[in-house]
Amino acid sequence: MKNDEFEPKILAFCCHYCAYAAADLAGTMRIQYPPNVRIVRTPCTGRLETEYFLKAFENGADGVLVAGCLEGGCHFTNGNLYARKRVDSMRQMLEEMGLEKERLRMVNVSASMARPLADLILDMVETVRKLGPSPLGKNSRKHRLETAS
Amino acid sequence: MIVAERKKIPELLNIVRAHKKVLVLGCGTCVTVCLAGGEREVGIISSALRIASRLQGLDLTVEELTIERQCDNVFIEQAADAIERNDAVLSLGCGAGVQAIAERYRNKPVYAGLDTTFIGILEEQGVWTEKCAACGSCVLHEYGGICPVTRCAKRMLNGPCGGSCEDRCEVRPDVPCAWQLIYTRLKEIGQLDRLRKIAPPKNWNRSLDGGQRIVVRQDHRI
Numbered sequence: 239m240k241n242d243e244f245e246p247k248i249l250a251f252c253c254h255y256c257a258y259a260a261a262d263l264a265g266t267m268r269i270q271y272p273p274n275v276r277i278v279r280t281p282c283t284g285r286l287e288t289e290y291f292l293k294a295f296e297n298g299a300d301g302v303l304v305a306g307c308l309e310g311g312c313h314f315t316n317g318n319l320y321a322r323k324r325v326d327s328m329r330q331m332l333e334e335m336g337l338e339k340e341r342l343r344m345v346n347v348s349a350s351m352a353r354p355l356a357d358l359i360l361d362m363v364e365t366v367r368k369l370g371p372s373p374l375g376k377n378s379r380k381h382r383l384e385t386a387s
Numbered sequence: 388m389i390v391a392e393r394k395k396i397p398e399l400l401n402i403v404r405a406h407k408k409v410l411v412l413g414c415g416t417c418v419t420v421c422l423a424g425g426e427r428e429v430g431i432i433s434s435a436l437r438i439a440s441r442l443q444g445l446d447l448t449v450e451e452l453t454i455e456r457q458c459d460n461v462f463i464e465q466a467a468d469a470i471e472r473n474d475a476v477l478s479l480g481c482g483a484g485v486q487a488i489a490e491r492y493r494n495k496p497v498y499a500g501l502d503t504t505f506i507g508i509l510e511e512q513g514v515w516t517e518k519c520a521a522c523g524s525c526v527l528h529e530y531g532g533i534c535p536v537t538r539c540a541k542r543m544l545n546g547p548c549g550g551s552c553e554d555r556c557e558v559r560p561d562v563p564c565a566w567q568l569i570y571t572r573l574k575e576i577g578q579l580d581r582l583r584k585i586a587p588p589k590n591w592n593r594s595l596d597g598g599q600r601i602v603v604r605q606d607h608r609i
Contacts, residue, residue, distance in 0.1 A: 289427070292434035331431075334396040335439040373442055 246300040246366040247375065250275040250359070251290070253283050255313040257305030259349035264356050271356035272363045275303065282306075283344070284317020291328050291342055298375035301366035304344040305355065311348060318346060338369050388417040388508070389481040390515045391424060391501040396435050400443070402498045403436070403477055407446055410473040411436070411500065412466060412488065413453030414480035421515055423501050424479030426453040432479065432500065457484030463491055470495055523593030523600065529581060531572035536589075538565035544586040 252258040258279045264271060280286055283306035294302045304325055306318035322344055329339035343365075345358045394402075403409045411433045419425030433449045440447035452469045456462045457480035470476055470488075475496040478485040482503040489497035505517035520537045526544070527534055536542050540558035547566035550557030554567040573579050593600070 287427070289430045289434060292431060292438065296434050296438055331396065331435060335435050336442045337438065374438060 244367060244371055246274050246363055246371075247298070248275045248301040248303055248359075248362060248366060249294045249299045250277045250303040250305060251280050251283065251286055252277050252305045253307055253313075253318070254279055254281050256307040256311070256349050256351075257345075257347050257355060260305075260347050260352050260355040263349065264352035267352050269352050269356045271359045274363045275359055282312065282314050282317035283321035284312070284314060284319075286321055286324065288324050288328050288331075291325070292331075295332075295337065295341070295372065295374060298372060300369075300372045300375055301341045301343070301362060303359070303362050304342075305358070306344065306346055308346045308348050337372070337374075340365055340369060341372065388420055388506070389483075389503060390421045390505050390507045390517070391418050391481055391503045393423050393428065393432060393479070393501055394499075396432075396439050399432065399436060399477065399500055400439050400445075402500075403447065403475060404440075404445060406474040406496070408448045408450070408473045408475075409436070410450045410452060410466075410469050410476045412457070412469075412476050412478050412480070413451075414457040414478075414484050415453055415455040416457075418479060418481060418484075418501060419453075420509070424481075429453050429479055432477075436477075457481075458487045460487075460491070463488060467492075521595075522589075522591070524590055526586070526589070529584075529586065530569045531576060531578065531581075533565060533569045533572055535565050535569065538562075538568070544589055 252261060258277065261277060283304055286304065291302050304321060306321050307313065309318060312318045325342060325344040329342050332339045332342060343362055347355045347358065411429050413419070413424050413426055413429035415425060422428065429451045433451045436447065436449050450469060450473055452466055454462045454466050457478060466488075470492050475498065476488055476492070477498050477500045478488055479500045480488070481501065482499065485497055485499045506519040506521060507515050507517045510516045517537055519534060522536050526536070535544055535546060539546055540556055541548050543566070546569070547564060548557065551564035551567060552560070554563050556562050556564045570579075570582070573581055
C-alpha cells in the first residue's frame with residue numbers, strides 16, 4: 239500500500255465545552271473535514287489519563303489528537319494545561335518506545351472555531367499520512383504480510 | 388516514604404526481552420504515592436512494553452497486577468498465581484519489594500523496573516525531596532530537625548563549610564545551604580547555643596558500610 243492510498247485512522251479526544259462544540263458547529267456550517275477522525279467526547283481534556291493514548295496506539299490507531307479549550311479558556315480553569323503536560327510526557331514516551339511522537343498531538347480551539355478545527359484536523363491527517371500506517375495497526379506492512387501468508 | 392523513578396522503556400525491554408510472558412507487578416504503598424509503581428503506572432508501563440515489543444518483533448505477553456505491599460508476605464501471597472503463570476516478574480516495587488518477591492519465588496526471575504532513589508517526602512505536587520539517608524544513628528535532635536547528613540552536600544556535622552553563597556549550597560546552587568537552614572531553625576526555637584558544641588566524629592558503623600543491617604526485637608519474636 240502506498241502512502242497516498244493509506245487513509246489514517248485518528249482518534250480525537252474532544253473537550254465537551256470547546257472542540258466537540260466546534261466540531262458540531264462545523265457540521266452545522268457544512269464545513270468539511272476528513273472522515274479519518276473518530277471523535278470521543280470528554281468532559282475536559284484534563285480528564286484524560288495518559289493510558290488512554292497508549293491504549294489507542296496499542297489498538298491500532300495511526301494517530302491521536304487531543305483537542306482542548308484555548309489556554310486560559312478552560313471550563314475547569316486548568317484542565318487543558320494539565321492535558322498539555324501529559325501529552326508532552328507521552329510524546330517523549332512514544333519516542334522511547336520507537337513510535338513517532340508526531341502521531342500524538344494536542345491542539346487548542348474555542349467552541350466558535352469550527353473552521354480552524356477543520357484545518358487542524360486536516361493538518362493532523364496529512365502529518366500522519368506522511369508518517370504512514372502505524373506499525374501496530376491493521377494497515378501496517380507487517381500485519382498485511384502476516385495475514386497474506 | 389521511599390521515592391523511586393521508572394526506568395526508560397528501552398532499558399525495561401532489554402531486561403525482559405528473553406522472556407515470553409512477563410508479569411508487571413505494582414506496589415500499592417510508597418511507589419504509588421510517588422507515582423512510579425502503582426496501579427496506574429503498571430498500566431502505562433505494560434502498555435508501553437507491549438507496544439515497544441511489537442515494534443521490535445518480539446513475542447511478549449504482559450500481564451498486570453498490583454498488590455497492596457510488595458515487602459509483606461501477606462500481600463505477596465496474593466500474587467502467587469499470577470507469578471506462577473508467567474515466565475518472569477518485572478517488579479515496580481522499591482528495592483526491598485523486588486528482593487522480597489525474589490526470595491519467596493526462587494524459581495522465577497524477578498527484575499527491578501524502577502530505580503529506587505531515596506527516602507523523602509512530597510514537597511509539592513510532582514516534586515519529591517530527599518530527607519533521610521537512613522544513616523542508622525539519627526542526629527536530627529542536635530540540628531533543629533534538619534539533617535546535615537542528607538541535606539548538606541559535604542555531610543558536615545560542624546558546618547557551615549564556608550563555601551555557601553547567601554543561603555545557597557556551594558555544590559548545588561539550586562538547593563538551599565543545609566547549614567543556613569539549621570541556623571535559622573535553631574534561632575527560631577531558641578537553641579542557637581547548640582552550635583557552640585563541637586560534634587564528635589559520627590559513628591558510621593551503623594550506616595551501610597558494614598553490609599546489610601538487621602534489626603532484631605527479641606521482645607517481639609515468637
